[in-house]
Amino acid sequence: MQVTMTVNGTEYTREIEGRMLLVHFLRDVLGLTGTHWGCDTSNCGVCVVWLDGEPVKSCTVLAAMAGGHEVRTVEGLANGAELDPIQEGFRQCHGLQCGFCTPGMLMTCRALLDKNPDPTEGEIREAISGQICRCTGYSSIVRSVRWTAVHEAEARNAKEEVAQA
Ligand code: FES
Ligand code: FES
Numbered sequence: 001m002q003v004t005m006t007v008n009g010t011e012y013t014r015e016i017e018g019r020m021l022l023v024h025f026l027r028d029v030l031g032l033t034g035t036h037w038g039c040d041t042s043n044c045g046v047c048v049v050w051l052d053g054e055p056v057k058s059c060t061v062l063a064a065m066a067g068g069h070e071v072r073t074v075e076g077l078a079n080g081a082e083l084d085p086i087q088e089g090f091r092q093c094h095g096l097q098c099g100f101c102t103p104g105m106l107m108t109c110r111a112l113l114d115k116n117p118d119p120t121e122g123e124i125r126e127a128i129s130g131q132i133c134r135c136t137g138y139s140s141i142v143r144s145v146r147w148t149a150v151h152e153a154e155a156r157n158a159k160e161e162v163a164q165a
Contacts, residue, residue: 003067007032008076016063022056023047025063026073034074034103038132045131048104049073055111057130074103077110085148085155086110095144097135104131109145118149 004013036046047058050072077084096102112127
């Protein structure tokens, strides 16, 4: 069957088997290997991408179901050479060690901050509760998200001050 979807702003049409999962479409057909695949049980969350702006585990979505929809992967976070603030937050606060869980964590945490720009520690922990990190103990991930929230708030305030000047 043929499927057409937009991934990180580019439209792709490909011939696929109807049973192909979105995670395999992204990795094996489009070569976007930033999205990881870590389990067969929908538990680890390393495969999280956005489908029409909502984080989903791409191992639970058939590629065919994403037809006609917008997908965003970790490759679509940075703006050219400029890191997204959530990527900068993880860099500043050591939100990763081996990095295997990181693409999924970044996508979930970016979506959280877009909906809730000032999340509490509890809200961050709840947002990432469907994802497993074997390295960090989660504290540095929480710190990374808080760092990003604070820096994005400062940037917004600075913009408002310039606009009012
Ligand atoms: S690969 Fe583990 S939840 Fe998707
Ligand atoms: S940084 Fe290694 S699994 Fe999260």
